Amino acid sequence: MHKGMQQMMTRLKKVDCVIEIRDARIPISGNNPKFAGLLRARPHLLILNKADLCDMSHKESVLEELHKDGIQEVLWTNCKEQYKKTELSVYNVMVIGIPNIGKSSFINAVRRTHVQKGSATAVGAKAGITRSVIEKIKVSANPKIYVYDTPGVLAPEVKNISVGMKLALCSCLQDHLVGEDIIVDYMLFWLNRHQKFQYVTEFELEEPTDDILFLLNHVAKKNNKYIKHRSLDSNQGRIVYRPDFTAAANIILQKFRAGDFGPVMLDAKINN
Ligand SMILES: Nc1nc2c(ncn2[C@@H]2O[C@H](COP(=O)(O)OP(=O)(O)O)[C@@H](O)[C@H]2O)c(=O)[nH]1
Ligand SMILES: [Mg+2]
Structure with missing residues (x-):
């Protein structure tokens, strides 16, 4: 820089x-x-x-x-x-x-x-x-x-964790540096805190959730995203599939960034 x-x-x-x-x-x-x-x-x-x-x-x-x-x-x-x-x-x-x-x-x-x-x-x-x-x-x-x-000249200043997460959510930081699942966790926290529940309908959930693992699991399965790996338990060596959380996180982030969960003002102060 x-x-x-x-x-x-x-x-x-x-x-x-x-x-x-x-x-x-x-x-x-x-x-x-x-x-x-x-x-x-x-x-x-x-x-x-x-x-x-x-x-x-x-x-x-x-x-x-x-x-x-x-x-x-x-x-x-x-x-x-x-x-x-x-x-x-x-x-x-x-x-x-x-x-x-x-x-x-x-x-x-x-x-x-x-x-x-x-x-x-x-x-x-x-x-x-x-x-x-x-x-x-x-x-x-x-x-x-x-x-x-002036391409890529000025880096954002990450003053604290919440500023860092907001920057990441708006793709001003590289996703993999923060972790896609961590960014989605913050997104979910923010949407719930600000009572923006459009994601509930978007993902066909029954009610709002603050359980990030539940959401990642749900989205991975709905989008048929699985990771193939060899089982390490008594079935030794058998090929098993588990939900791909990173793929799910990317799908969720893409939707947030396209505005699918409604418009947001991440710097808004909470009045409730
Ligand atoms: N929704 C939306 N996306 C935009 C807008 N302006 C730019 N983008 C998208 O934001 C991304 C970054 O844009 P770019 O011009 O390369 O940003 P730069 O790095 O600041 O030069 C691209 O995917 C653009 O398509 C806008 O007004 N609305
Ligand atoms: Mg540019």
């Missing part, structure tokens, strides 16, 4: 404006204090992307929290759908943010509305897969606007 960071600081001198992007579901947890210096150096705009997956009923309290942090300009976006034109009239723009919150998608969405020719910037579904080279993309011909994408 060091080389990328240095490149970014040098580049910043030539930049007229900074766009910081965060995942709308973790507008506070997705922050990194190291960005603050960068943001203050130039006019900045905070974009909360993946608004399609976010529970917008918390909009006002989130804005209040961000204002306290000195952030004035906030824009919600959804880069999966046609991007709505904003009133940016700057020339060199730097887009910053932790991995996988939609920086490249945002740049491409802006670009699509203004220029058809030239190359887009790569969108990747896994955290931290893009190499640390700054790409310059022309997003508008007239007026000429260039945007610097």
Whole structure:
């Protein structure tokens, strides 16, 4: 990350404006204090992307929290759908943010509305897969606007376990580093705590559960995911099958991340 960071600081001198992007579901947890210096150096705009997956009923309290942090300009976006034109009239723009919150998608969405020719910037579904080279993309011909994408340069700050779990749940950390089953355990805890029970219907359960092993077992069986292994007991050597918990965890995570359990605001404070 060091080389990328240095490149970014040098580049910043030539930049007229900074766009910081965060995942709308973790507008506070997705922050990194190291960005603050960068943001203050130039006019900045905070974009909360993946608004399609976010529970917008918390909009006002989130804005209040961000204002306290000195952030004035906030824009919600959804880069999966046609991007709505904003009133940016700057020339060199730097887009910053932790991995996988939609920086490249945002740049491409802006670009699509203004220029058809030239190359887009790569969108990747896994955290931290893009190499640390700054790409310059022309997003508008007239007026000429260039945007610097900053792939994989800034790591999220894992302040505590709950922030770490929220980042993992939104795929800002690599799943295998945390453990798919542990991320699902946190997801289940969070959904229950916030009384979001859509998963009960999605998985055809009889009632909410806080038993992660029960859920993994249920989902593995329903999706016919089994692991073949040799039995070690009295049946020595016989091939047996057991439910594949990692496959089940991945199915559950994929559904959560697609918004199938409803929109969420992971940074919401609990009022009950
Ligand atoms: N649901 C949803 N997914 C998005 C949105 N923007 C980006 N994504 C997805 O998030 C993932 C990471 O996007 P990418 O642009 O590569 O993120 P970057 O690492 O910040 O450049 C990809 O799978 C995108 O398809 C959005 O507004 N809504
Ligand atoms: Mg990218």
